[in-house]
Amino acid sequence: MKHRNPDKCVACSTCVVQCPVAEVTSKFLGPRMTGPASERFRLLNAGEDESLSYCANCKNCNISCPQGVDVANINMLARTRYSREHRPSFRDWILAHGELEADLVRFFPSSLVNFGMVNPLTKFVLDAIGISKKADLPTFARDQFPALFKSYRQPTLHKKVVFFPGCYIKAYAPETGIDLVWLLNRAGYNVIYPENFCCCGTPLYTNGFEKDARKNAAVNLLELKKWREEGIPVLSLCPSCQLMFRSEIPIYFPELAEELDGKTALDDAQEFILSCIEKGELPLAGAEQNKLDVMYHAPCHLRAQGIGMPGLELLKKLPGVHAVNADAGCCGISGSYGFKKEKYDIGMAVGSQLFRTIKDSGIEQVATDCGTCRVQIMHGTGHPVAHPLNILRRRLDTTRR
Ligand code: SF4
Ligand code: SF4
Structure with missing residues (x-):
């Protein structure tokens, strides 16, 4: 049970x-100060501290709090109240509405769109509106x-x-969705x-677009309800989407x-695949046996769900694969946080x-479940x-093969 009552905090740090x-x-006052301590002042309408925007919503505070204080959502809800009165920037609109942008660019050749995004002039313009030119x-x-x-x-x-x-698999990594179908x-x-399914709303909500996130949630829950009533599992591959629903x-x-009586969680697709393997529906016999060393990174939004690491378990089951958990903390991207100019560093x-753990390991192949973690790790390690x-x-x- 998580609490958003600031008085549950015992200031243990x-x-x-x-x-x-x-x-x-x-620049960030930290979870205890920005979360429960500031919440007491917010309850007195004492205004907001700029430091709040530096919370990456990674949930590591929630994972560690012995009192079960939902620090991350104390912060998120405070940010949402703030954004009701202070319009988010154009930069944040761009970062929040990736699905809409993906719908628009479908009509242009992707090579042209992607060249447009990486050429120095666009980078200069993006940097000017607050998206770091150093980010990939x-x-x-x-x-x-x-x-x-x-x-x-x-x-x-x-x-x-x-x-x-x-939206990530839809627009940027469709091959992973097709691999799941296969x-x-x-x-x-x-x-x-x-x-009918649309973006889960995480980028919208975290960037201050509460109304758009609510619209998406309404559409998605209506669709989810329909399949629930049919008794068909609804699977997701993205830890942040899962966290949003759950x-x-x-x-x-x-x-x-x-x-939905509060039962909004999607099923984890990798847990489902693991159960197929256990039931003998997906035999691993005949899988390639060549030796492969893999270092696995567990996204923060996966760890926050408390469902273990099904992706790592899957890798460990593969003949010839030696998979280890990097266990080296957050990758730093937190959705679109690490793309923002003032937050890139x-x-x-x-x-x-x-990055150091991966580079020092000498391992060739890295694996992770989250699309933006993947972008950040490639950016940080090559x-x-x-x-x-x-x-x-x-x-x-x-x-x-
Ligand atoms: S870990 Fe929990 S109880 Fe301790 S300071 Fe942070 S919010 Fe308060
Ligand atoms: S969500 Fe992450 S960045 Fe924000 S206070 Fe908690 S641990 Fe810190």
């Missing part, structure tokens, strides 16, 4: 020690997930699952992708969550321990970073 942002910058932004896929899924031929199968891709088909499941929607939009400093399911498919699919 455990969260301060675990906060990756407070560790690297004095994710690039749009040539064909986005809806188009790839439409043209993908699934065999006739009777067992069914629904897939919620989220694996589920092989395990005997037909995959349904309802096009824990944030019931806090941010309780009236919407009530429609903080994000890189936060991720430096992880190492290739895959989703665990990319590796699973590569080793099972003989046409990929």
Whole structure:
């Protein structure tokens, strides 16, 4: 049980020690001060401190607090109240509305769009509006997930699952969604992708666009309810989408969550694949046996859910694969936080321990479940970073060898 009552805080400072942002910058007052301590003043309408915007919403304070104080959401809710009265910047609008931008760029060749994003002039303009020119932004896929899924031929199968891709897989990493479809088909499941599903709302809410996030939550929950009533599991691959559905929607939009009796959580696709392996539906016999060393990074939003590390478990089950947990903290990106000009250096400093661990390990292959963690780790290390399911498919699919 998590509390947002500031009086539950006993000022032990455990969260301060675990906060990756407070560790690297004095611009942030830290979780205890910005969270429960400031909340008492907020209750007296004492105004807001600029330091609040430096909270990365990574949830490490929540994971560590022995009193179960929901520091991260004390901060998020305070930011939302602030943004109701102070319009977010154009930069934050751009970073929040990636799905809308992806819908628009579909009509242009992706090579042109991506060249447009990386050329020095665009970088200069982005920097001028507050997106760091030093950051590597994710690039749009040539064909986005809806188009790839439409043209993908699934065999006739009777067992069914629904897939919620989220905006990252939809626009930037559709091949990971297709790898999941391939694996589920092989395990005997037909995959349904309802096009009504939209971005989970995390980038919208964290950047101050509460109304847009509520709209998305309403659409997504209506669709989720429909499949719940049909008794078909709805799977997700993105830790931040899962966290939004499981824990944030019931806090941010309780009236919407009530429609589902508060049971808004999606199923974790990798846990589902693990259960297929355990039930013998997805045999690993015949998987490529060549030795592969993988270092796995657990995204903060996965750890915050308390569901273990299904991606790491999957990798450990693969014949020939030796997977280890990097266990080196946050990568520093926190969605779009590390792309922001005033936060880029903080994000890189936060991720430096992880980058060093990866570089010092000498390991070639890195894996993580989160799309933006992947971008940040590649940016910070130069190492290739895959989703665990990319590796699973590569080793099972003989046409990929
Ligand atoms: S860890 Fe929890 S109880 Fe301790 S200072 Fe932080 S919020 Fe308060
Ligand atoms: S959410 Fe992360 S950055 Fe924000 S206070 Fe908690 S630990 Fe620090």
